[in-house]
Amino acid sequence: MPQTIVESKTKTTIIGFDQPFCVIGERINPTGRKALAAQLEAGDFCTVEKDALEQVACGAAMLDVNAGVVFHSNPNPNETEPPLMRKMIRMIQEIVDVPLCIDSSVPDALEAGLEVCGGRPLVNSITGEEERLEAILPLIKKYNVPVVAISNDDTGISEDPEVRFQVARRIVERAADFGISAHDIIVDPLAMPVGAVPTACLQVFELVRRLRRELGVNTTCGASNVSFGLPNRQGLTAAFLPIAIASGMTSAIMNPIRDQEMEAVRAADLLCNNDANAAVWIKANKPATTVTAKGRRRRRAG
Amino acid sequence: MSEKESLHKIADAVLDYDGDEVVRLLRRELAAGGNVEDILNIGLIEPMGDIGDQFTDGEIFVPEMLMAATAMKAGLEVLRPILAESDAEPMGKILLGTVQGDLHDIGKNLVTMMLEGAGFEVFDIGVNQNPEAFAAAVQEHSPDIVGLSALLTTTMVSMRTTTALLKEQFPLIKVIVGGAPVNQQFADAIGADGFSEDAPGAAVLARRFMEELAG
Numbered sequence: 423m424p425q426t427i428v429e430s431k432t433k434t435t436i437i438g439f440d441q442p443f444c445v446i447g448e449r450i451n452p453t454g455r456k457a458l459a460a461q462l463e464a465g466d467f468c469t470v471e472k473d474a475l476e477q478v479a480c481g482a483a484m485l486d487v488n489a490g491v492v493f494h495s496n497p498n499p500n501e502t503e504p505p506l507m508r509k510m511i512r513m514i515q516e517i518v519d520v521p522l523c524i525d526s527s528v529p530d531a532l533e534a535g536l537e538v539c540g541g542r543p544l545v546n547s548i549t550g551e552e553e554r555l556e557a558i559l560p561l562i563k564k565y566n567v568p569v570v571a572i573s574n575d576d577t578g579i580s581e582d583p584e585v586r587f588q589v590a591r592r593i594v595e596r597a598a599d600f601g602i603s604a605h606d607i608i609v610d611p612l613a614m615p616v617g618a619v620p621t622a623c624l625q626v627f628e629l630v631r632r633l634r635r636e637l638g639v640n641t642t643c644g645a646s647n648v649s650f651g652l653p654n655r656q657g658l659t660a661a662f663l664p665i666a667i668a669s670g671m672t673s674a675i676m677n678p679i680r681d682q683e684m685e686a687v688r689a690a691d692l693l694c695n696n697d698a699n700a701a702v703w704i705k706a707n708k709p710a711t712t713v714t715a716k717g718r719r720r721r722r723a724g
Numbered sequence: 725m726s727e728k729e730s731l732h733k734i735a736d737a738v739l740d741y742d743g744d745e746v747v748r749l750l751r752r753e754l755a756a757g758g759n760v761e762d763i764l765n766i767g768l769i770e771p772m773g774d775i776g777d778q779f780t781d782g783e784i785f786v787p788e789m790l791m792a793a794t795a796m797k798a799g800l801e802v803l804r805p806i807l808a809e810s811d812a813e814p815m816g817k818i819l820l821g822t823v824q825g826d827l828h829d830i831g832k833n834l835v836t837m838m839l840e841g842a843g844f845e846v847f848d849i850g851v852n853q854n855p856e857a858f859a860a861a862v863q864e865h866s867p868d869i870v871g872l873s874a875l876l877t878t879t880m881v882s883m884r885t886t887t888a889l890l891k892e893q894f895p896l897i898k899v900i901v902g903g904a905p906v907n908q909q910f911a912d913a914i915g916a917d918g919f920s921e922d923a924p925g926a927a928v929l930a931r932r933f934m935e936e937l938a939g
Contacts, residue, residue: 651786
């Protein structure tokens with residue numbers, strides 16, 4: 423059983439087949455969030471703070487941190503992202519105690535985040551593109567951290583699940599060359615919008631099953647992507663998650679603020695026997711007040 | 725039935741996402757001696773403009789936009805050989821590609837469809853194209869407009885270098901940019917001529933540039 427261990431300064435989270443589904447909060451990401459992007463350029467972290475607290479309160483086990491903002495004053499993220507990532511990671515780990523996922527396409531920003539992040543963060547991400555593997559795998563080895571591997575390579579994002587499986591296999595093998603074991607690779611099979619690619623989700627489910635069976639690796643995806651361009655996105659994403667979980671997916675980068683999606687995850691955990699004694703489900707769904715009949719024997723507190 | 729009315733029936737079939745009906749009505753119109761440019765403009769391009777507006781207003785969604793584009797395209801395939809023989813000019817020529825380092829193409833493909841729907845001749849050069857590849861393709865196809873797509877913040881840097889190279893080699897060409905991390909500010913900062921939030925917006929923008937170029 424592969425177990426990917428991630429840690430904050432004091433807390434450990436295990437991602438694995440026999441573990442509750444790991445919800446990685448997606449909100450701290452300025453892509454497509456104009457107000458947040460403007461705040462980050464101005465050095466204002468109030469939304470980041472609010473998003474961090476809120477996502478953890480809603481049940482996120484980890485937080486994704488993406489500093490991918492393109493500054494008006496300097497539109498070169500290779501220069502601006504590393505210092506911003508450093509600041510954001512420092513600030514977030516002061517206010518919440520969950521493992522973080524350092525998310526960037528800029529290798530220097532990943533390293534900047536790794537330098538200041540306590541515990542054992544997850545790095546997001548590598549792809550099968552050779553240049554990226556060469557740049558990032560040494561970092562993964564140096565800091566001894568797990569990494570998300572997106573299953574595309576230099577030739578693009580294949581619509582053929584077989585090709586994507588082979589790309590994932592090659593990444594796992596390349597990582598092994600660097601002394602990184604398969605349990606520290608979390609494969610992202612790439613969930614494309616089903617509104618534009620009708621077979622996108624079927625491909626993901628099939629890939630997740632094979633990745634689990636044949637490579638024994640954990641998996642993740644950007645779950646919100648699935649419903650892009652369609653109405654009632656929450657309803658669709660909430661249906662996608664349990665199917666993905668039943669197929670063997672073990673984590674997702676998603677929006678924990680949306681209760682419909684979180685409820686779907688809690689239900690899937692219970693249904694797949696990853697919620698012992700239905701404890702999490704009961705806690706989330708307990709009536710607000712319970713009246714105990716007089717004289718009934720109760721378990722003694724403490 | 726007046727000619728105009730029969731053309732609107734073709735448009736209705738596009739709005740109903742019914743490609744077979746589009747082709748049937750269009751062939752009938754051609755057989756009756758209908759003007760090919762009117763068929764194109766009123767029967768195919770106009771409804772795609774409506775589709776774009778509906779999408780932007782959130783009345784329809786991606787799969788519906790794709791169905792309309794497919795229906796429109798079915799009609800366009802019938803007209804294409806006839807248009808090639810006539811002296812009708814396309815709305816304009818536009819070259820599209822995803823910039824170097826970026827492999828995403830769903831957004832670009834939606835833009836391609838909406839531009840074809842707007843009557844443009846589109847050259848799609850694919851994903852992960854470096855500035856030199858864009859320049860060579862411009863040399864080959866001489867488009868009026870070049871559209872650059874990116875989904876990653878890192879690859880937005882190659883939007884800048886590509887725009888700079890194109891502007892240097894082809895000073896008259898219009899460059900437009902789009903993709904999830906891109907905004908108007910960024911477009912301005914890298915010297916691009918335009919930015920659009922979504923695929924129908926790209927078609928509107930491209931049309932506006934053609935009007936400007938026509939003077």
